[in-house]
Amino acid sequence: MNVENRILDKKLDILEEEEYGLDNSLNSEDVLEDISVDEIIDDDDKFSWKETSEIINYKNLPEYFHPKIFKLNSKHPYDYFNLMFSDEIISLISEQTNIYANDFIVSNTEYLEKYPNSRVKKWKNVNNEDIKALIAVYIIMGINKFPDITGK
């Protein structure tokens, strides 16, 4: 599994270099206030509409191109899922889950004294495999549909 992952990483790096310098730009804050539209909007008087019957020649228009899709050449669905939900993401979740749970236990001591049989008392720190199993349960619960009171 590890060896395969390394090969995969190399392949991915190649694809990344080709185009789309995504690494820096996608991490930037998506705050709309930074965009200034004033320049764009100031010249709105300049539109001079005319009725035509000819087709306008768009000389700059690029030729049609197809999507480029990465070929993994694998038969195991999990390999494809791992492209999206990589180990990086799963370790992020397990790390943050542990932090939140420990904070919760420290800050809610009164609550836990009041309810000594609470589930929270059984908390043990999780690892990546626990999070993977949780996601598996989420997926299976989506597939397996049981009738409910609304009849849907």
Add this chain to the structure above:
Amino acid sequence: MGSDISNIMTLNKFHILNKFLHLADNKLQGENKTDKFKNFYSILKRNWNKVFKPGQYLTLDEGIAAFQGRSEFKQYMPAKPEKWGLKVYLLADSNTDYILSAKLYRGKSEATSNYTVKLVINILENFMWKGHIVFMDSFYCCPILTRHLYFKDTYVTGMTRGHRLGMPKEILKDLNLEKNELKTFSVDYFHLDAFKDKKKLLLIITSAYSNEIKTSISLKPESLVKYNEYMNSVDKANQKNSYYRFPHKNRKWWKVMFFELLEISISNSYIIYKNDGNKLSHKEYRLEIATSLIKNYKTKESLNYILLDSKKQHYIGYIPQKLKRLCKYCKQSKTIWMCQHCTKKKKVVLLVFV
């Protein structure tokens, strides 16, 4: 597989994991509420775009993630089947329905003047200068935006409304169209198609389509045919996501976003899986993912307990594919019931209800 959920983890363990699932440290949060899933999303979005480079046609539209808890981001849309929810702007590749980016609508405070222009520029930030043609509906598309995108080598085909900034309002006032009549107006950089079938439609276009009115089912100009063909790819992607969605309600808005992003990732990965020539259906694909996710998971507490217990006790279940077999005890009548654990050791026990 359904009965096997109890074999993966106990109910207590599921509840406690589900309760504490978290994506960001609360102590490090700033004023921005979207910090709750910001790091998680930026890694995910990078992964989506690593393995897929979109074709020329892109579609921009919105989707709704159903949500009924309390949040300032919650929207009410009476016309939709899911009336309450989070509004998410989605950019998709039109040919494959692969989703390239998602953006949460953060309520009224975000919607200042010229909101949609800012929004589209922000969403398309990483897709400028590549010669894409973007399909949009009348919520986004207007002449100012079209001109701005034109100078960044990005082109537009979109429905628009008469009162938008930069539209020829005086011309449109006097415009009387007969049925199936097409009139085009042009500016230096793009043109406007006005067409009437039952309603007057206005389309802004920056790409060369022919002026002829084509006959497919009904009479339409080519621009409208293209618009109808490619505009629905976000809706199709949303439809695919809705089939096997985790069915539970949630009170926390960022968990709803987490499930939304999980769904998008799975269906995105399924598109790449299909492109390699594999043939599993969507449902089987999800099952395979789930089974390999729990491969290394040690189910000490739950699984071993059941296996030990099964030596003393039998568990009733159907025979696979409901094939009938002889009852072990009476040896006369046939039955579809048997013990599920006994089959693994090839000691078949069948039961009959008399």
